[in-house]
Amino acid sequence: MENHIHTSHKQVLNRLSRIEGHVAAVRRMVAEGRDCPDVLVQMAAIRKAMDNTAKLILKDHMEHCLVHTAGGEDQTEVLKKLQKALDRYMG
């Protein structure tokens, strides 16, 4: 576990809070028996919000974490881990 604060740290937290609230709202829609296509449209919006938040985390990571390890002995390890995370996210 590393302890680092990024440029968009607060923004990422706010976005994740909003996504959490959005998922709760969709759960209520389903519980109330709301129209399926309406539910799917909201779920698509959550997916898009997740992707945008992931992009923001990645951008921060590129700018800060990688720069700090540039030239260091653990650079290969950092890049390998990032590649793995990207593969899982995109794949």
Added chain:
Amino acid sequence: MENHIHTSHKQVLNRLSRIEGHVAAVRRMVAEGRDCPDVLVQMAAIRKAMDNTAKLILKDHMEHCLVHTAGGEDQTEVLKKLQKALDRYMG
């Protein structure tokens, strides 16, 4: 707003509850300054869970809602709305 209960209604609600908890856990990870690739891997898992839940909703919708409107006068409208939801979700 329509009021219909589907085969997987409870399962969809449970999955959405789990996704909500998972997003909250990721928010805590970010708040604690956890490693970016670890956060991205968890977000990828949430995305996959969202997609699987959307598939389940769609499957239920196909089986129940569409069958009920088959041959009815609002069939075209139902299909148009479903197509729109799919476009937004997939696109």
